[in-house]
Amino acid sequence: MAPPSIETRDLTKRFGRFTALDGLSLRIEGTKCVGFLGPNGAGKTTTLKLLTDMIFPTKGGCSINGVSVQDDRKRALADAGVLIESPEIYPSLTPNEALEMVADLRGVPAAERRGRIRTVLSEVKMEQWAEQKVGRFSKGMKQRINIAATLVHNPDVLLLDEPSTGLDPRGMAEVRAIVRDLKKSRRLIFMSSHILSEVVDVCDEVALIDKGKLLFYDTLENVTSRFADGHSSVDVVLARPIGPDVVAQKVATLSGVASCDQLDPRRLRIRFTGGTDGQEKLLQALVGLRLGVISVAESESALEEVYLSQISRGD
């Protein structure tokens, strides 16, 4: 049986009297995007730093692809791409040189290096800056080069620590788009974030952490239904505005619908039961009503409700 891609065992980190991480045990396997969600100070970055041997555990341990990070960081990180705390690249290097260094140290064959570097620079849309000094770059541009550096060896595991933090809205959207693109290739992405919309937008599964303790780890769908009393929630966008009477008489009375809120004349948030089957029936029924449904998406608010209920429970 293959070892899990990422595993932490009773991982604990104390800084003096402060416990930043408290007995975290987590097994993540397969190729998918896992959001590591939690408020500021929850222990997300601490976990990622422990996973990359930047800090050392007080108790427990962790491994990547079955290799203990604490025993052999070199082998453990061989097939992982790591982005922790928006690192700085030596300012006198150009992106080409910085990525050449990363590829060289990671053992990318010389014949493939140029091609790989060109590919990853194109993935992060930085080809035209390839020969400029990194020291002159904006924070967003540096972050893109950092993301390119995590990809240059085509890793199976990606560890990303709040990759869009500190960027302007455009930069955040661009980084999210890059991460979404990364999901197309077969790899595991473990991404910490405190931005719910980012997790809903990009991730397949979510692990919620607060005050150093793991609260749950499951698929996004299971999380929202499990903690919402069996209810799921979708946001529906309509082509034409409808009145409140239509909402109350036609939509709210559909089978399986627990409640329906009209966010604006063209947008509804519907809570329903029945999981995936329930969602399928609801969609059919909505289309049957001929209301002009143009978009149905899992509601961001569902995860928000779970997040707030779980985080406040810990207070």
Added chain:
Amino acid sequence: MTATPPAPGPPAETHLRVPPSMQQVAKLTRYQLREYLRSRRFLSLTAIILAIGAILTAVLGYYQTTLGPLVTNNLAFYGSFWAGGANLVIVLSAVFFGGDAIAGEFQNKTGYFLMGLPVRRATVYAAKYIAALLASVAMLGLYLAILLGNGAYYLHANALPWQLGLSVLLALVYVGAVLGATFLFSSLFKTSAYGFVLTAILFLFGFTLIGDLITGLVNIEPWMVISYAESTIGGVFSSSVNWGLTATVTPARFPGAPASYTAGIAEGVVIMLGYLLATALAGLWLFEREEFT
């Protein structure tokens, strides 16, 4: 709480063979050296050494007739200007290239970039040390080239004294030891300024002061102070060289006053190598335990 994912996926595979650590040291040294050579501090130190060389050349040219033996005897010439200047060049190189070598990785967050790579901490430490050493040797070489140019012009002598060759070798050992100690100081802090200041204070006058205090207060040979060994760089030019492992002791002129000690050449080499080994191990030990918090 233990959590397991709902659906296991395919096993992860390692596609590439990460180079052995020794190869990684060589590769990383190349990139670190490139960083040093492009840095403002390299240009600044080059300018400082060129300025020292220009002053030296001007003084020699202006006082050519009054300097006497210095411009007629090549042993006296190199004994004065090489031995005197090399120490300053070495200390400045250590401050410029080693002062923040480790601390800077924490303060500037460049360490977060390096530590995400599959490299051992010892690899990073060794590569940075070798790059700093090569940059410092380049500075020492520049100063030596200026001296040789002046020597060739003023002394009209083609043959160089063999003592200069030996002195250069001793200076190379000394620069290694000084950088070893500088890296240790740099590993103690996560703020670059502390590394710079501590290195500059200790090597410009701190160690000399400590050595003088040891001799003056307890009247023992200050063999444990690295600047004491540095005197061998100039010592090889003297008429009566002590090649041994023990110091030459000159008794005090007055009762109660301390004797003066001059390190033997072999003794100086042992002290320098001892410093290099001890500080390199201690610095590496610290860096291995330093957390990127």
